[in-house]
Amino acid sequence: MPIHQAIPSRRSRRISVPELHDGSDEDLELLYPDSDSETQSTSSIPPVHAAPSASRTAHSRRRSEDHIPRPPNPFICFRSEYCEKNKLRGAAEIRDHREVSRLAGVAWRALSLPEKKKYEDIAREKKSIHAQMYPGYSYTPGPRPGMKGQGKRRRVDDDGDYEEHVAKFKRRRSRVYSQQYKPEPVSSLLDNAPSSSFPSSPVEESFLEPVPRSSAPSPDPRLSHNTPELAPNSSASSSVSPLPEPAPYTPLSFVPEIASDDMDDFIPTADIPPLDLYSPSSYSDDLEIKIDRSQHQAYSQTDPVGSQFFKTGVPNQTRDMFIWYNSDGTFAHPQLAAASSSASSSKQVEPQCDAWTTNYEEASWANPFELSMSDIFHMDRMSES
DNA sequence: AAGAATGAAAC
DNA sequence: GTTTCATTCTT
Numbered sequence: 001m002p003i004h005q006a007i008p009s010r011r012s013r014r015i016s017v018p019e020l021h022d023g024s025d026e027d028l029e030l031l032y033p034d035s036d037s038e039t040q041s042t043s044s045i046p047p048v049h050a051a052p053s054a055s056r057t058a059h060s061r062r063r064s065e066d067h068i069p070r071p072p073n074p075f076i077c078f079r080s081e082y083c084e085k086n087k088l089r090g091a092a093e094i095r096d097h098r099e100v101s102r103l104a105g106v107a108w109r110a111l112s113l114p115e116k117k118k119y120e121d122i123a124r125e126k127k128s129i130h131a132q133m134y135p136g137y138s139y140t141p142g143p144r145p146g147m148k149g150q151g152k153r154r155r156v157d158d159d160g161d162y163e164e165h166v167a168k169f170k171r172r173r174s175r176v177y178s179q180q181y182k183p184e185p186v187s188s189l190l191d192n193a194p195s196s197s198f199p200s201s202p203v204e205e206s207f208l209e210p211v212p213r214s215s216a217p218s219p220d221p222r223l224s225h226n227t228p229e230l231a232p233n234s235s236a237s238s239s240v241s242p243l244p245e246p247a248p249y250t251p252l253s254f255v256p257e258i259a260s261d262d263m264d265d266f267i268p269t270a271d272i273p274p275l276d277l278y279s280p281s282s283y284s285d286d287l288e289i290k291i292d293r294s295q296h297q298a299y300s301q302t303d304p305v306g307s308q309f310f311k312t313g314v315p316n317q318t319r320d321m322f323i324w325y326n327s328d329g330t331f332a333h334p335q336l337a338a339a340s341s342s343a344s345s346s347k348q349v350e351p352q353c354d355a356w357t358t359n360y361e362e363a364s365w366a367n368p369f370e371l372s373m374s375d376i377f378h379m380d381r382m383s384e385s
Numbered sequence: 386a387a388g389a390a391t392g393a394a395a396c
Numbered sequence: 397g398t399t400t401c402a403t404t405c406t407t
Binding site for chain 1: 398399400401402403404405406407
């Protein structure tokens with residue numbers, strides 16, 4: 001591991017660090033897993049200035065010696081792990097970390113809520129450790145562009161960068177959009193196709209209109225017993241389905257409202273994320289599956305999971321691959337589970353959310369990616385306005 | 386030094 | 397609402 005030098009800061013950031021924590025290296029290790037607290041010393045390194053990340057990583061920006069990095073957010077935690085796992089596995093190595101970030105983003109968005117929560121917990125934990133270590137810490141971002149003669153604003157108006165700036169803005173918007181479920185006209189999608197990350201594919205047919213959220217599938221931990229691998233290995237990807245035989249797919253109460261026009265029917269369901277680095281070049285658009293999990297701010301009791309939409313024409317079997325199964329082959333999908341157990345019910349089964357707080361991987365997920373990632377087409381939504 | 390992702394926290 | 401910065405490491 002390369003150790004980056006701490007570079008003299010361009011401006012000193014004030015961090016109030018009134019007291020030093022009693023600094024256990026364990027804490028450090030937890031917060032910054034990669035830092036080797038051992039090498040660092042013969043003890044007594046004042047952990048105060050010890051924000052390991054500050055010197056080691058930190059985006060190679062100039063930071064003062066005693067800069068204290070922010071605690072990582074859930075996504076950053078996820079991304080780190082994502083990187084690590086793939087490194088370990090020796091999966092197709094992607095050097096360009098911009099690409100890694102894109103893929104991590106895809107994976108993140110496809111993550112189930114319980115899985116996401118896992119990283120939120122991790123982030124919370126790190127945050128709390130951070131707070132222990134730096135009691136008086138408060139985040140102090142650099143100067144904002146608003147004031148001052150745009151001193152530090154990223155130059156965007158030199159027509160060279162403007163487009164990129166816009167693109168970036170839209171990208172950012174897009175995730176907001178996906179979180180908020182606002183419908184977007186197809187045309188704008190076309191105009192703003194995500195470009196490089198994903199195959200430019202026949203977007204003509206658009207997906208999009210978010211289907212009214214019905215209660216989404218959720219795992220029922222009570223029915224499962226073991227902990228399947230979260231991350232499918234890419235190697236296994238070719239073998240299709242050691243999965244439990246899917247029951248006939250019967251969209252119970254979540255039959256999508258079909259918007260007539262160019263709107264195809266979408267069937268909301270669930271999936272697991274690819275915890276792997278897939279080369280975008282391996283994507284193909286012959287099978288059009290829309291992966292679009294919405295994110296919810298709260299872990300709603302009734303609608304805990306985001307939705308995913310499949311285009312019409314996707315074979316039932318394929319769709320079924322995306323449905324959650326328990327490891328014993330029973331349905332994790334609350335509705336399907338209810339249907340199979342009691343014929344009478346079209347009523348919804350409320351997922352047990354408290355189980356989610358502790359059991360992240362209990363339910364076995366049908367792994368759509370075992371179909372091979374190449375069958376999956378992801379499309380970011382773009383939004384203006 | 387920039388950039389790619391998302392989210393927290395600060396303006 | 398908008399900006400920075402947290403992680404990672406190549407380009």
